[in-house]
Amino acid sequence: MRELKNLSKHIDFLEREGELVRISAAVDPVLEIAEVVDRVSKSAGGGKALLFENTGTRFPLAINLFGSERRIAMALGDEPDHISDRINSLLQQAFVPRNTVGEKLGAVPLLAQMSRWLPVRKRGRGGCQEVVMEGGLDNLPVLKCWPHDGGRFVTLPLVHTVHPETGARNVGMYRMQVYDGRTTGMHWHIHKTGARHFEAYKRLGIRRMPVAVCLGGDPVYTYAATAPMPEGMDEYLLAGFLRQRPVRLVKCLTNNILVPDDCDFVIEGYVDVDEPLRTEGPFGDHTGFYSLEDLYPTFHVECITHCRSAVYPATLVGIPPQEDRYFAEATERIFLPPIRRALQPEVCDMYMPPEGVAHNLAVVSLDVSYAGQAQKVAGGLWGAGQMMFCKVIVAIPAGVDVRDRGAVLALLGRLDPRRDLHFSHGVADVLDHAGEAVGVGSKLLVDLTRLPQEVVVSPAGGAGGDENEIIFLFDPAAEGLSFEDKLWLGLANLDPARDISVRDGKVTVDCRAKKSERWPNVVAMDTETIAMVDRRWAEYGLGEFLASPSRKYRKLLLSDGASV
Secondary structure (H helix, E strand, O other), X not given: OOOXXXXXXXXXXXXXXXXXXXXXXXXXXEOHHHHHHHHHHOOHHHOOEEEEEEOXXXXXXXXXXXXXXXXXXXHHOOOHHHHHHHHHHHHHHHOOOOOOHHHHHOOHHHHHHHHOOOOEEOOOXXXXXXEEXXXXXXXXXXXXXXXXXXXXXXXXXXXXXXXXXXXXXEEEOOOEEEXXXXXXXXXXXXXXXXXXXXXXXXXXXXXXXXXXXXXXXXXXHHHHXXXXXXXXXXXXXXXXXXXXOOOEEEEOOOOOXXXXXXXXXXXXXXXXXXXXXXXXXXXXXXXXXXXXXXXEOEEEEEEEEEOOOOOEEEOOOOOOOOOHHHHHHHHHHHHHHHHHHHHOOOEEEEEOOHHHOOOOEEEEEEOOOOOOHHHHHHHHHHOOHHHHHOOXXXXXXXXOOOOXXXXXXXXXXXXXXXXXXXXXXXXXOOOOOXXXXXXXXXXXXXXXXXXXXXOOOOOOOXXXXXXXXXXXXXXXXXXXXXXXXXXXXHHXXXXXXHHEEXXXXXXXXXXXXXXXXXXXXXXXXXXXXXXXXXXXXXXXXXXXXXXXXXXXXXXXXXXXXXXX
């Protein structure tokens, strides 16, 4: 198990393993870096991690650090399936019935093991506080990723807040639009823990809410900030579990928030809960569409510290696949055991294809033994943390591989719409533009677990018998897109109850843009930046020329702006 190290040490490790390319040419953080990264991250296997050494600031920028199956395992220190086995073993020990005194004493070693993962406080200053920066955020190579973004955005922040009553810490990842050297937006959605801490401060009449934003450090911190941890459970407990040693924390210089000793940057400040909300966005988001302007709190910067070898970390999101797919895939593998044990024991496997951008589609295989069991499972999943945002759940029988597209499509060809389509309604992701209102929309369970016994899926994914007709409607501009692109586009534009109709046994799915006032544009680079990166490609030292993915997506644009 590697020691907890700052980001520069992890970069050296990736380079030794042939997983990172240094780019010494001057590259602009405004659009140019994003266009280079989009080409690399969409290449076979996710491409390489990139270190831009000449950013126009005194700090290099690292990106696509987690953008492959190998690199996410290197960041976590183990394969996600192995981590899953460790969690499963831990849960098995924790849930063993202990009735006698002797049995209860047998739990002491387990508790001692868990206590070793708890974060510990380090006295004095930490490595993240070696340098107190003069000036503000304009010293950092903050990216503007897409043409219609509202400005530059910090895209990989670890936002630390503390509940004013319980003292519980939360570490979340909320993008931050830079307004000037001393202020940013704080984009925490209403469903997020940071927003609940904000409301608690407001309810108690405490005007100034301290916030600390960390960048870099051990890569497990970044993963832990994105993981679906239960409310009130410390993200640094997960980081300690992954590293099998505690995270060392130090106190900020201007407030009492504790942050990891080995982070690259710490941005200390506050949110004034009585200050009017400020317009934030648009932002080219992980959905592949712009999230449009909205009102969010303002974060005020009081102090920025960093280690002497600081590297600025960033990520790019947009039309999948991007780096974030590997976070989502790792989370599927790591957190399946607690889902099965605590919530849904009949769940055999689950897969959220990258085209579903983490919350539009889940394929779940179930060991069913009674009628209505798939509906029961779907209801439970929709009530479980971030799974509440999932738009479409496809339930298939145990024994069918959730990742075998041919097998799943063969089962879908046996759909009985009157029996197998189950619509629901509830919470939607705030970034889902197709819902009836912001944060609210319909959901769909496609129950393929109760197929007739005579239908047998072959290893090649075929099935005997008649097939039903399902018609998918797309805008003409989608002509020529791949299956994967159409799956992404169709799911993004779909509100199931509104857009799925059944008539005479035929199912019609309307995947077209609805072109309402708040309908966003897809995310694509402008032609000038594409041409400039084409011209400069040899300077980057990235080998064989990679064409811009945006060339095929620009035909989907509905206007010259972030929204229709």
